[in-house]
Amino acid sequence: MxxxxxxxxxxxxxxxxxxxxxxxxxxxxxxxxxxxxxxxxxxxxxxxxxxxxxxxxxxxxxxxxxxxxxxxxxxxxxxxxxxxxxxxxARPSGRLRVGAFSTAMAALVPQAIAAVAGDQRARISLREGLSPRLLTAVARERLDVAVVTAPDAPPPGVEIEPLLDDPLLVALAPTHPLAGATSATPAMLREERWIAGSEESGSTLLGAWRDPGWEPDIAFVARDWFAKLGLVAAGLGVTVVPGIAVPVLPSTIALLRIDHPSAVRRTVIAHRRDRDTLELRQVFAEALRDHAAVLSARVRQRLR
The missing domain is CATH 1.10.10.10 (Winged helix-like DNA-binding domain superfamily/Winged helix DNA-binding domain)
Known part of the structure; x- marks a missing residue:
């Protein structure tokens, strides 16, 4: 037959x-x-x-x-x-050691890794940390590329490429009086109780909005993002979150933009001039830029 x-x-x-x-x-x-x-x-x-x-x-x-x-x-x-x-x-193969701060790990970096490593020819390792430590790791050749907040001056040997200007948002409970607004000035936020990642004003962990001349009222300190959002959802305070975290925030959290010129976190790609990882690094950087554009559009849609 x-x-x-x-x-x-x-x-x-x-x-x-x-x-x-x-x-x-x-x-x-x-x-x-x-x-x-x-x-x-x-x-x-x-x-x-x-x-x-x-x-x-x-x-x-x-x-x-x-x-x-x-x-x-x-x-x-x-x-x-x-x-x-x-x-x-057509895809490059090889090993790429990637670092990123915690909220970039929420949606941006995983999507870029999936785009690059989907065919399993690229072996990608991942490290989470604070931006200053990640920059040091790149400088010491322990990381090939890192997604970090823009430094005042990169360490010697480290090159910086712009990725996105990420808006800082305030997360609050849906019952909060400002929950229906799209933005708020710092003056409107001065009486809020804040949930912060640290009580130290110089900490790079997000959580509380600070302005010259006044210090926020820190109600709770929680380094873990799920803990912060749980406290917010319970109406126990508000917290600052980056726009790139919007896709993973629950719908029970209301968001508003901080109406201030400095309420933007410039996010960059840091790397060394290394020929061994150049091709794979360029593909990964392009994937980061593509998904950063998608995330920015989702932030704008969420804040309408």
Whole structure:
């Protein structure tokens, strides 16, 4: 008994699309007899007729429609396989050591890693930390690339590429009086109780908004993001969150923008001038920029 073949499925699909064996032969570059032979073999494999023959063309039978439907799936998967194989050859391979601050780990960095390492040719290791420590790790060649907040001056040997200007937002309970607003000035936030990552004013951990001339009222200190958001949702205080964390914030958290020029965290890509990782690093940086654009659009949509 004949078996379904890729060539036969392609011929059946083309004949069904054209409604004609002769037109299908012309489109595929076959002779009409070759097309008729393939159709016959496919009908033999199916055990029934796939086409009704008419003087002015052909029409699918019910069995033919089933075969064409499956042919579309099979041929589509084969085309995907060819595409993936071409990408496999085009994608760089190698090892890349990536660092990022915690909120960049929430959505931005994982999406970029998935885009680069999906074919498993790239071996990527990940390290979370505060930006100053990550910059030091890049300088000491312990990391190849890091997503960090922009430093005043990078360490010697470290190069900086801009990634995005990330807006700082205030997360608050949905019952909070400001929950319906899209933005608030610092003056409107002075009486709030804050949930911070640290009580030290020089800490790089987000949590409390500080302005010259006044210190925030720190109600709770919690380094863990889930703990912060749990306290916010319970109405026990408010906290500062970066825009890139918006995709992973629960819908039970209300957000508003801080209406102040400095309420933006400039996020950059830090790396060394290293030829060994150049190609893979460039692909990863491009993936970061793509997903940063997507996240920025989602922030704007959430704050409407």
């Amino acid at each position: 004949s078996e379904f073949t890729v060539v036969g499925l392609r011929v059946v699909r083309e004949a069904a699309t054209c409604g004609s064996f002769s037109t299908a032969a012309e489109n595929l570059g076959y002779t009409q007899s070759a097309v008729s032979r393939q159709i016959a073999l496919m009908e033999q494999a199916a055990g029934c007729a796939l086409f009704e023959r008419h003087p002015r063309g052909v029409q699918l039978t019910d069995a033919g429609r089933i075969v064409v439907r499956h042919a579309e799936m099979v041929l589509g998967e084969l085309e995907n396989a060819r595409h993936n194989i071409r990408n496999l050859e």
